[in-house]
Each structure stands twice: as C-alpha cells, then as structure tokens.
Amino acid sequence: MLSMTQDIEDMESLVRRRLRALRVAQGWSLEELAGRANLSQSSLSRIENGRRRLALDQLVTLARALDTTLDQLVETATDDVVTSPTIDGAHGRMRWPVKSDPGMSVIRQRVTEPPPDNPSRMRAHPGREWLVVLSGTAILMLGHRRFRLETNQAAEFPTMMPHAIGAEGGPCEILGIFDRDARRGHQSEAVGDDGVPGAPG
The missing domain is CATH 1.10.260.40 (lambda repressor-like DNA-binding domains)
Incomplete structure (x- = not known):
C-alpha cells in the first residue's frame, strides 16, 4: 500500500x-x-x-x-528508453523505429552519388518527410527546384511532390524521418530503376 x-x-x-x-x-x-x-x-x-x-x-x-x-x-518513462538501430550493411543504412508512433521511422544514410539528372527518376508517394544533413552537402531535388543543404541544415517536404536526394562535392551523411505513408512509399521503392537502392527521399 x-x-x-x-x-x-x-x-x-x-x-x-x-x-x-x-x-x-x-x-x-x-x-x-x-x-x-x-x-x-x-x-x-x-x-x-x-x-x-x-x-x-x-x-x-x-x-x-x-x-x-x-x-x-x-505519461511516465518506460524502461526501454534506449533503442538500437537495425543496420542494413548492404545499403549503408541504419533504421530506428519511433516508439510513440510505430508507423514512423528514422533512417541514417551515407549518400555518395549526385541526384539524378532525369526528372523521371524522381520518386513521388504519399506522406511527409524530414531531412537533416549530418555532414557534407546534400542536394534536394523537389519538382523543378534544386535546394542545397549544408551540414546541420534541414528540410521538410510533402513526398507527393517528385523528389530525389544526392550528394555534392563528395559523400554526405543524412538523417531522414518518415511518417507512416512516406515510410510505406520507401519500402515499396527500396530499389531504384537502375537496381541501386535510393537515398531517403
């Protein structure tokens, strides 16, 4: 008592x-x-x-x-506060589930290739995505617009708009956060047209 x-x-x-x-x-x-x-x-x-x-x-x-x-x-803190990532060595990715919303996930990835020149290779799917550049410089292609993201800069965008992410001037490391719909879209598009897994985006 x-x-x-x-x-x-x-x-x-x-x-x-x-x-x-x-x-x-x-x-x-x-x-x-x-x-x-x-x-x-x-x-x-x-x-x-x-x-x-x-x-x-x-x-x-x-x-x-x-x-x-x-x-x-x-709400009280649970015992499972710390989460270890699932590592996908073949694609150079780490993935963490978001406990408060099992539909969301966080992915860390090293990107070495520039974004595609061909707009037809951009992806579009339901959802929303957040992107943080951990190191290097990333290029976010969003429709016909091109955004340059330096280390520690972030972007948020609806994934129904055709988009692609690549590196500029050398490899970059990015952290992508996906809502339920965006995560589902990426799972169905894990491999690009050329057989190479695409970066988050």
Whole structure:
C-alpha cells in the first residue's frame, strides 16, 4: 500500500512539474494560463506548488489550454528508453523505429552519388518527410527546384511532390524521418530503376 501511495505522489509531482514547464515554455504567467483555463490564479499556483489536490476535470482543462493532452501530461518513462538501430550493411543504412508512433521511422544514410539528372527518376508517394544533413552537402531535388543543404541544415517536404536526394562535392551523411505513408512509399521503392537502392527521399 505504501508503494502505491508513493507511486501516486510521484505521478502528481511529475504532472505538477510538467504543468509549470509547459507554462514557462509558452512564456505565460500564472495569470495568463489561469485565464485560458478558467481557473483563478491562486488555484493554479496551489496546483503547481502542490498545495492543492489534482482534479481530473482541471487537468483536462489545463492540458487543453497548454495544447497537449491528458495522456501526455501523465505519461511516465518506460524502461526501454534506449533503442538500437537495425543496420542494413548492404545499403549503408541504419533504421530506428519511433516508439510513440510505430508507423514512423528514422533512417541514417551515407549518400555518395549526385541526384539524378532525369526528372523521371524522381520518386513521388504519399506522406511527409524530414531531412537533416549530418555532414557534407546534400542536394534536394523537389519538382523543378534544386535546394542545397549544408551540414546541420534541414528540410521538410510533402513526398507527393517528385523528389530525389544526392550528394555534392563528395559523400554526405543524412538523417531522414518518415511518417507512416512516406515510410510505406520507401519500402515499396527500396530499389531504384537502375537496381541501386535510393537515398531517403
């Protein structure tokens, strides 16, 4: 029984810290958040500092005001925090699943070839993709436009637009993040027309 009581107290303490952290991150005072949540400033202050019990209806209202959900407010860390990648040595790729959304995945890849000159070799499929250049210079072809991405620059684009990714001036290393639809599109296009696996994109 003592352990359960301690668990509840730990959870409440975590929720209080999250409420305050989210409020501060938004740049809101106690008064501003209280107004958005239809609470008095003194009630919100007591909730944050532990002098008032947490009520479910108030937590739901506060979560909505802070643009989050009750589930996210009370979520606790699991034991499987660290994830090891699946390594595809043949294609020079590492892939990590995103635990909070099994449909998403993260892929790290070394790209050595320039993007294709022929627009017909660009891919298009449902979804959305995020790309971060870890080292070198990458070229993102998006429709008829050409974007040059240096180290630490990122791009976000809808994958329904024909696109391709290549390297400029030597190899580059990229990190691609794919939503469920984009991941499915890449799985079905794992090998390009020339038989060479394409880079994320």
